[in-house]
Amino acid sequence: xxxxxxxxxxxxxxxxxxxxxxFVLMEAVSLLQHQVEQQLRAEGGITYVQFQLLARLAHGHGxxxxxxLADGVVYSRSGLTYQAGLLEKAGLITRGPNPxxxxxxxxxxxxxxxxxxxxxxxxxxxxxxxxxxxxxxxxDLHHLGDIMTRVRDHMRALPPRSAAPRKGHTTPxxxxxx
Numbered sequence: 378x379x380x381x382x383x384x385x386x387x388x389x390x391x392x393x394x395x396x397x398x399x400f401v402l403m404e405a406v407s408l409l410q411h412q413v414e415q416q417l418r419a420e421g422g423i424t425y426v427q428f429q430l431l432a433r434l435a436h437g438h439g440x441x442x443x444x445x446l447a448d449g450v451v452y453s454r455s456g457l458t459y460q461a462g463l464l465e466k467a468g469l470i471t472r473g474p475n476p477x478x479x480x481x482x483x484x485x486x487x488x489x490x491x492x493x494x495x496x497x498x499x500x501x502x503x504x505x506x507x508x509x510x511x512x513x514x515x516x517d518l519h520h521l522g523d524i525m526t527r528v529r530d531h532m533r534a535l536p537p538r539s540a541a542p543r544k545g546h547t548t549p550x551x552x553x554x555x
Contacts, residue, residue, distance in 0.1 A: 409508050416504045421497035426452060426460055428497065431469060434486035435494045442481045443472075469493060 383389050391399065414425045421428070429450040434441060441449070447457045461484060464470045469490035475481035486494075513521065 409505070412504050412508055413501060416500045417497055420500045421493050423493070423497070424460075426450060426456075427464055428494075428501070430457075430460060430464065430484075431486060431490050431494050432498075434470065434484060435491050440483040440485040442475060442478075442483060444481065446484060464490070 410425060417423050417425055417428050423431070429452075430446055433446060433449050443454070443457060443461065446452075446461075447454050450457070452460070461470060461472060465472055467489075469487055471485050471487060472482050473485070475483045510518065
């Protein structure tokens with residue numbers, strides 16, 4: 378089978394340029410994420426996901442619902458509930474009922490949570506600048522931003538993860554008469 382012929386399911390394989398770009402992107406993301414994770418653990422004792430949650434809350438305009446947080450950080454509902462529980466136990470956030478929607482839970486960052494974000498943010502910026510931005514010229518940065526914005530917007534046009542059905546939560550089929 379050549380690169381231009383579909384496989385048995387009719388799926389066109391990636392051409393060498395697409396495959397190369399995919400692997401380079403994934404490797405760069407993994408390397409950056411690893412270094413960011415190391416910095417956040419060393420300076421704040423938190424994971425990257427926990428940092429994302431705290432940073433969104435710290436830089437938002439008030440409390441957010443768990444669904445808004447899950448969609449914003451692209452994380453599963455159950456994983457977010459677990460992470461929020463850890464952050465709440467550490468006194469970095471509070472969770473409570475939403476007065477506008479009894480089904481929703483509002484999450485608010487505490488003073489300690491804001492202080493932690495303020496403490497780890499300089500190191501986070503330093504790692505990000507050193508690994509991601511230092512090798513780029515201004516034109517490169519603008520091109521990268523434009524390209525990744527198009528890719529992100531294309532992906533975000535799909536239904537959010539929070540809208541996906543939960544595993545194991547399918548509606549049982551109605552019994553049939555025999």
